[in-house]
Every structure is written in C-alpha cells, then in structure tokens.
Amino acid sequence: MLDFKELLPIGSIVLLNDASKRLMIYGVGQSDMTNNVDYDYIGVMYPEGNMGEGSQFLFNHSDISEVFFRGFEDDERSEFINNLQKIYEKNS
DSSP states (O other): OOOGGGOOOTTOEEEETTOSSOEEEEEEEEEETTTTEEEEEEEEETTTOOOSTTOEEEEOGGGEEEEEEOOOOOHHHHHHHHHHHHHHHHHO
C-alpha cells in the first residue's frame, strides 16, 4: 500500500490503466476477505454507481491512469487518514 497521505478521497473519479469506463472511489484501505489481499480503493462505475453484486471494483493507486475529479477533503478526513496510517503501522 502507498503512503496513506497520497490516497485520493472518496468521491474521486478515476480511470484505470487499460480501462474505458471511469470509476468513483467510495472507500479507501479496503481488504478482500476471500483472498486476504489489501487494496488502496474500492470503486463503482461512474455515473451509474452501485448496481449490485459484481459492480464493485478493488484496485490500487498504481492502477490509476488519470484522475478526473478529486473528492472532498477536510480536517475529519485528515484525522481519518492519520489514524488509518497508525493502525497499519502498528499491525505491520
């Protein structure tokens, strides 16, 4: 996982490498419990959003080829990112 301070905020709209459809990030620091793999983000297709099972995509920051829109950031998000960093450092 990259430095947590580089993570894009939820609501960001991105295009992944070799993709033709944009995604909207709705979660950061996600884990796939079926194979115990950590990912930087989870997103859904933009503008459709969540369309049920199979419409959510786990991906990493390195998979992003272009950022179209950067989501909302404030002090609450900064505190969340700092706490997330501490948790991962403690558990590593």
